[in-house]
Amino acid sequence: MSVTTIAPPANPVERFLRTDRMPHIWCPGCGIGTTVNCFTRALIDAKIDLDHLAIVSGIGCSGRVAGYVRLDSFHTTHGRAIPFATGLKLANPKLQVVVYSGDGDLAAIGGNHLIHAARRNVDLKVICVNNLIYAMTGGQTAPTTPGQVVTSTNPYGTFDTSFNLPHLVEAAGAVYVARWTTYHVRQLSRAIAEIFQKPGFSFIEIISPCPTLYQRRNKMGDGLDTMKYYKEKSKVKNGAPTSEVGLDKQGEIIVGKFVDRARPDYRELMVNQMHESLGSRFIDPVAAECEEGEPQGCEEGLCS
Ligand SMILES: Cc1ncc(C[n+]2csc(CCOP(=O)(O)OP(=O)(O)O)c2C)c(N)n1
Ligand code: SF4
Numbered sequence: 001m002s003v004t005t006i007a008p009p010a011n012p013v014e015r016f017l018r019t020d021r022m023p024h025i026w027c028p029g030c031g032i033g034t035t036v037n038c039f040t041r042a043l044i045d046a047k048i049d050l051d052h053l054a055i056v057s058g059i060g061c062s063g064r065v066a067g068y069v070r071l072d073s074f075h076t077t078h079g080r081a082i083p084f085a086t087g088l089k090l091a092n093p094k095l096q097v098v099v100y101s102g103d104g105d106l107a108a109i110g111g112n113h114l115i116h117a118a119r120r121n122v123d124l125k126v127i128c129v130n131n132l133i134y135a136m137t138g139g140q141t142a143p144t145t146p147g148q149v150v151t152s153t154n155p156y157g158t159f160d161t162s163f164n165l166p167h168l169v170e171a172a173g174a175v176y177v178a179r180w181t182t183y184h185v186r187q188l189s190r191a192i193a194e195i196f197q198k199p200g201f202s203f204i205e206i207i208s209p210c211p212t213l214y215q216r217r218n219k220m221g222d223g224l225d226t227m228k229y230y231k232e233k234s235k236v237k238n239g240a241p242t243s244e245v246g247l248d249k250q251g252e253i254i255v256g257k258f259v260d261r262a263r264p265d266y267r268e269l270m271v272n273q274m275h276e277s278l279g280s281r282f283i284d285p286v287a288a289e290c291e292e293g294e295p296q297g298c299e300e301g302l303c304s
């Protein structure tokens with residue numbers, strides 16, 4: 001008698017993971033894995049050409065994403081994901097370049113790079129996992145930590161004013177700004193798929209739990225309790241003025257797509273300026289490459 005074994009259905013996310021690097025370092029209930037799930041589903045839904053995709057992370061628990069995805073990924077130094085990604089994008093404009101990192105990495109040590117990349121409208125897709133602290137190094141206060149939150153460096157509660165990241169990047173010039181939590185998995189996946197169609201500097205903030213250091217110290221329960229908390233406290237307000245979406249310890253979490261606008265990106269401005277200044281003496285290396293290698297015309301439209 002022959003025995004038929006039925007293979008379990010393949011997990012669609014698995015092919016995007018470096019399974020040889022498992023088990024991962026993330027704690028039970030951590031939100032970072034959920035963000036990776038949403039990200040990989042967005043890659044599937046948006047039919048992203050993986051040969052033209054690069055992921056850049058900085059250092060931190062969130063920065064570990066680059067090491068776990070089976071994609072062309074770069075785990076750079078703390079705070080330097082954006083300048084690294086900017087160089088990558090300028091050297092190879094055909095790449096879709098994603099910066100995937102934590103709030104501390106992007107808005108503290110990397111804060112200047114963040115605002116200037118937004119100002120220049122560099123064509124990057126920035127995914128910021130905001131767990132409201134420096135998690136990897138022990139739960140210290142970050143520029144995103146809301147007032148009164150207990151951290152390892154403010155055991156009696158923080159008191160300095162925190163960054164409202166959507167407002168910061170909108171003011172600096174980002175063309176797409178959204179915020180979701182790890183509870184909003186479908187909306188988050190859709191937003192990530194959407195920024196792959198959006199030229200210029202896009203920024204998605206994902207409010208994500210760190211049960212080990214943030215939730216525990218603030219008596220907010222475990223990962224599941226935090227999902228319930230996000231569900232209860234979140235209010236979808238697409239188009240909300242970013243000046244009104246700041247976070248506090250226990251208040252409403254305004255989520256949604258806040259900004260979706262168009263303006264020329266850094267490369268377009270650079271090429272236009274060089275043409276204006278140098279005329280026919282300016283040879284755009286990308287256009288020249290297209291003429292040589294793709295005589296039928298460049299689908300990316302980078303030479304126009
Ligand atoms: C130049 C430098 N400064 C400081 C550190 C220490 N450091 C490593 S991760 C980290 C904080 C990361 O916080 P965040 O980006 O929010 O990531 P999380 O761990 O919260 O996901 C710090 C300060 C470092 N690695 N390099
Ligand atoms: S320390 Fe916090 S952010 Fe880091 S893996 Fe654990 S739960 Fe996640």
Ligand SMILES: [Mg+2]
Pocket residue numbers: 060102103104129130131132133134135142
């Ligand atoms: Mg953090």
